Structures are given as C-alpha cells and as structure tokens.
Amino acid sequence: MSMQIHSIFTQAFNDQKPGTSGLRKKVKWFQQPNYLENFVQSIFDTVAVPAGASLTVGGDGRYYNRHAIQIIIRMAAANGFSRVIVGQGGILSTPAVSHIIRQYKTFGGMILSASHNPGGIDGDFGIKYNIQNGGSAPEKITEAVYAKSKTITQYRVADLTEVDIDTIGESSFETANGAFTVQVIDAVEDYANLMESLFDFPAIKTLLNSGFSMKFDAMHAVTGPYAREIFVNRLGAPENSIMNCVPSEDFAGGHPDPNLTYAEDLVKIMFAGESAPDFGAASDGDGDRNMILGKNFFVTPSDSLAVLAANATLIPAYANGIAGVARSMPTSGAVDRVAQQLNIPCYETPTGWKFFGNLMDAGKVTLCGEESFGTSSNHVREKDGLWAVLFWLNILARHYQSSGTASVQEILMKHWATYGRNVYSRHDFEGIPIEAANNVMQHIKAQFSSLPGQSFGDYVVKTCDDFSYHDSIDGSVSHNQGTRILFEDGSRIVFRLSGTGTEGATLRIYLEAFEPDTTQHHLDAQEALAKLIEIAGQLSLLTEKTGRFTPTVIT
Numbered sequence: 001m002s003m004q005i006h007s008i009f010t011q012a013f014n015d016q017k018p019g020t021s022g023l024r025k026k027v028k029w030f031q032q033p034n035y036l037e038n039f040v041q042s043i044f045d046t047v048a049v050p051a052g053a054s055l056t057v058g059g060d061g062r063y064y065n066r067h068a069i070q071i072i073i074r075m076a077a078a079n080g081f082s083r084v085i086v087g088q089g090g091i092l093s094t095p096a097v098s099h100i101i102r103q104y105k106t107f108g109g110m111i112l113s114a115s116h117n118p119g120g121i122d123g124d125f126g127i128k129y130n131i132q133n134g135g136s137a138p139e140k141i142t143e144a145v146y147a148k149s150k151t152i153t154q155y156r157v158a159d160l161t162e163v164d165i166d167t168i169g170e171s172s173f174e175t176a177n178g179a180f181t182v183q184v185i186d187a188v189e190d191y192a193n194l195m196e197s198l199f200d201f202p203a204i205k206t207l208l209n210s211g212f213s214m215k216f217d218a219m220h221a222v223t224g225p226y227a228r229e230i231f232v233n234r235l236g237a238p239e240n241s242i243m244n245c246v247p248s249e250d251f252a253g254g255h256p257d258p259n260l261t262y263a264e265d266l267v268k269i270m271f272a273g274e275s276a277p278d279f280g281a282a283s284d285g286d287g288d289r290n291m292i293l294g295k296n297f298f299v300t301p302s303d304s305l306a307v308l309a310a311n312a313t314l315i316p317a318y319a320n321g322i323a324g325v326a327r328s329m330p331t332s333g334a335v336d337r338v339a340q341q342l343n344i345p346c347y348e349t350p351t352g353w354k355f356f357g358n359l360m361d362a363g364k365v366t367l368c369g370e371e372s373f374g375t376s377s378n379h380v381r382e383k384d385g386l387w388a389v390l391f392w393l394n395i396l397a398r399h400y401q402s403s404g405t406a407s408v409q410e411i412l413m414k415h416w417a418t419y420g421r422n423v424y425s426r427h428d429f430e431g432i433p434i435e436a437a438n439n440v441m442q443h444i445k446a447q448f449s450s451l452p453g454q455s456f457g458d459y460v461v462k463t464c465d466d467f468s469y470h471d472s473i474d475g476s477v478s479h480n481q482g483t484r485i486l487f488e489d490g491s492r493i494v495f496r497l498s499g500t501g502t503e504g505a506t507l508r509i510y511l512e513a514f515e516p517d518t519t520q521h522h523l524d525a526q527e528a529l530a531k532l533i534e535i536a537g538q539l540s541l542l543t544e545k546t547g548r549f550t551p552t553v554i555t
C-alpha cells in the first residue's frame, strides 16, 4: 500500500531567522508543536525541490537528533524527494555532510547541530540547510526561508512509521509519486577515504611511530568515531592518543567548544611541562572547528591559517600551489602577509563560512579560515576540524622527514620570524542582556565621527566603520558585519555581536597588533595587547553598560 501524504495546518512562528550558521534555539523551544516542521517546510518551499531529488541528512548526535531526523524523512517523502541519505545512527559531522552532498550529488542537505553549543534536554539544538555545492545556504536563501516561515500556513508530511536509521542499507517505500528510499550509509568511511586522498598518510604514520606523541580530544562529540578510524585504525596511533571519543547526547555535560576555556582537559595535558605530548588538537560538537596546540603552546586559529597557507605545497593535495586564500574580517591579517609573499589573492569576508562558498566555486580561493577555530579548503564547502589536524600532522611529518624534528612551536617561531607576528586575541562576553549589548554597540558607533585623529597613548585612530562586504561573484552586499576601529599603525579593535548564541547576547572584542620585532615574539598575547584591551574598555564603556569586568572566554 502506498503511503499517504497529509497537509497539516500550522501557525507561523516569528522567530525563525537563521543566524550566522542556521537556526539555533534551546531544545525545548524546538520541541514546541510544529516548530521544526514549519522551518523544514519553509526550506523545502524556498528551494523548490525538483521531482526525484535526493537529500543528505545527519547531525552531531545531540539530544533530539534522532527525533528530528525522523520528522525530516517523513517531510522529505511528502515534498518530492525520492531518496534521503542518512549517516548511520543519524550521525554525520558537518564536513562529512558537505562531502556526502558533493560525492552523492544530492540536491542539498540538512545538518542537525548547534555546533559548539552545549546539548542535552536543557541544551541547544540547531538545523541548517546546505545547498548542492555542499555549503551552507547563502543569505538570499536563508532570508527567503525566514520570510516564508513568517507566513507559512501548512506543512506536508508522509504517514511513514519510524524508519530504521541504524542498519546500513536501504528501506524503500511507495508513494503516490513513485518510490521513496532511505539509504543509511557508514558515517565515517567516505570521509576517511577523502582525507586519505588529500594527505600523505604514510609520512604521518612514520611520524606517529617515531616517538612523536599526540592527543586528540573529540569532546564527547561527533568526531570521536572519525578520529578513531583515522588516527588509530588508519594511521596506527596508540589508543591513548585519542580521548572523549564516544559521542554523547549531551557531550557528557560539557561544552563542546575547542578553545582554551572549554577544552580544559586537553589544555591541562598539553601544558603539563616536559611530559606534555608533542601535538594536541580538539574539535567541536559537529566537527567543523579545530584547536591546535603544541607542547605547552597554543596556536591561534588566525596563525594556524597563515601557517597552512605558507606550507600548503608540502601537502599532496596542494602540492601545485593554492589559487588564493580568504579569511573572515575579524580574523587576523597573518594570512594576508603569506598571500602577499606567494603573490596570490586574499579575500576578506564577513563572519560565516557561507561567504566563502562563492569564492571557492569560482576557483578564486583554495584555503579559507576564521578566527573562530575554523579552517578548511575547497575539498568540501564547510570548515573541517579533522582536515586541519591532518594538515598540521602532515606538515610536522614533512619537517620530521627533512630535519628529524617536529615541533609546533618551532614552526610558529620560524613563521613569525619570516612574516612578522600579528598578535591577536578575542575576548567574549557571553550571556549579556540583549539591550545592554546593543547599548554598547550604539555607544561605539556614536563616536565614529569624533574618533579619527584621536590618540590613546601611542595609538592614533585612523578610521572607524561598520564592515560591509560586496560579493564579487554574485554581486550581493552584506552590511553591518562588525564595527572596526582601525589605528594608524595597522592595529585594530573590532566589536561584533555573535550570531550563534541562544541566550542573551554574546559580545566579541577582537584585538590585533602587528609585531615585526623577533625579540618580542615570545610575549603572551594578553601582555602584548594590554594597551589595546584598555582602549577597548574605554571606547565601549562595556563594564559601565553591562556590569561585566572580565571576559567569559579569552582566546
């Protein structure tokens, strides 16, 4: 008997505006009747699903993932899709979804994740639509989805019972429009094969067998199974080189955000003095972020991008060079210096990986990165945590081949000696009342006309503006992407409200100064940026307006 399609009447919600990366809310908010269904139908209506199309679906395994996947399968069947490809157990990392969309040429994909935000019944959930190139839907689509979500009156759903998403294989059903198939694939294999095609696995294997020690922290999130397959099974690293590798619905009560604050277990291990491993890394809830550490040493994401660009030709996949690089505006200019030396273009985009998609599709850039612990290349259209870890291991393996040593800190010191150091830090103030955060931003903007020419110690303000981006490929323009105070000597302070939080507002302050003098390169960033930190407080009146003295997270 063929399954029935039903149209269900619904009431629109007015808060389904996607943020920096999809719609993120508390799980309990998503559990409201029809909340998820309305958003999914708004996406399907917006993208106009062609008959017979296929859809990739997967998530980071957080609470509500499995339930949401069943809803999406039933709605996909009712909206003209003929096939849904799901990762086994409903699990797929974000870069793996991007790869699967591209490899299986599906029409699009749904990613169920709130990324680095905490999970569990009281935590966060999220949903994001990716287009045919494997990348997040661009703003013109997310805006149209939002508009649709405000006027939606019904959604379509098929009367399918729960579909088995745990057994690899296919389940087929009959609909009035023909067959509908749910294909469950191994969540790890395709992605691990892709990584093996990009990097020099034999060289990394040799490094890992040479006494070089590493520690990878999956933070109880999605990359656990990927890390075990890649590092332990394929590269022969000992089992104790990976930690927290069983995905948990609430990330074992943790905050799966790979930074110095939330990845504290790994940070303790990596800063344990001489006994610390040679290399450490962590990734986030959905596997698209990465943090890189050396023995007692932290690599800022901005520096990491610059090092990857400078060393790209050491990697098999990029041996012929890279076409160009791109970074988000708040990311430091370290990679710009590398691009200049390599004589390749460097693009500056707003925060949000979706802004890199057009540049990659047009072949303008090969590597992209963001200060928010995201780096990747055109092998997918998402940022890719494990890819960045393997890139670093491959660089270290080549150093080991040529010099017999492999040290992260040494690579950085040499890099800074060649290009100078863009000293960088980000201060996050999380959970500020929205009104207070808006007041801070307004207060800064109100000084735009009076600031240029003003001196703060040695720092003289050159200009200030609200960053706007003009996409040279599709002509779109994005305004209000961060408030910049630019100083005469090239230093800068950027203020920006996060687009990924779910509680109050998160105010981010990005601080950057250039240091060419090698005798100063050992300095701690907070020390080197002390004056700029003071100026940021003075210009924003942050403490006066929010009651906050210290940042929640310092990167």
Ligand code: G16
Pocket: 020, 021, 114, 115, 116, 284, 288, 289, 328, 351, 352, 353, 354, 370, 372, 374, 497, 498, 499, 500, 501, 508
């Ligand atoms: C998302 C986006 C990134 C962005 C980051 C931080 O990452 O994909 O492009 O840089 O949020 O955004 P915001 O500063 O607005 O919080 P993820 O890992 O959360 O998907």
